[in-house]
Amino acid sequence: MKKKTKAKQSPTVSVTKTKPKQNHHALMDMASVLYREREISRRVKELSWDIERDYAGKDLVVVSLLNGTVMFLADLVRYLDMPLRLDFMGVSSYGKSTKSGKVVFTKELKLDVKGRDVLLVDDILDTGKTLALVTSKLKKLKPRSLKVCVLLSKSARRTEKVVADYVGFEIPDAFVVGYGLDFAERYRNLPFIGILKPGIYQEAVKK
Ligand code: IMP
Ligand code: MG
16 A cells, blocks of 8 residues: 655745835935836836837847846846847946946947847936947847837937837936946945935045
8 A cells, every 4th residue: 555645845934024125225315216116117017018019029139238227127028928038238338427428338249139139228318328329339230120128218318319219217307326227336226216316426526
């Protein structure tokens, strides 16, 4: 007779009370919070539906610009219920200032995008200098199509002829941080998007 075996017990999970994340340290540096976690998530989901519809049956390569897109990209591609390839380009345009500086490439593409449908993802479209440069570089690689998706757009500051095909939020002319966006490499980890108090960057520029 077969010996009865006991069903395997799942490991006990200790339930500890977790403190809700409040980000007091960062909130003190914000003039206001523009978008909370939930609103961002809802909007990113909507963007993913548009992208799914437009790229159905296509050979999609998502090209993301480091470092500001980390959060947005991670959420967006998880919502995209379709086959795709992912690659990164590194660009850097700011130092310890909030003004657009010289755009420098810090990482090149690895995938061959020739004949493929490329969706370029960036955190924010400000003057448009970065995306003008990156799109002209990508066009030389002869993708079948090239579209741009940004989480935020500050149309008021545009100096270049760059149009984003997918825009999460149109925002006022203010310096924002959080959800991947930084000031001097800080605040990227915040789950919300906030307007940084001008005093913070005015101080840093003086230093
Ligand atoms: P653009 O070249 O002026 O369009 O600037 C684009 C890049 O500047 C973005 O990818 C961001 O990295 C950065 N940037 C522009 N505006 C902001 C902002 O308000 N907060 C943080 N980064 C910004
Ligand atoms: Mg950026």
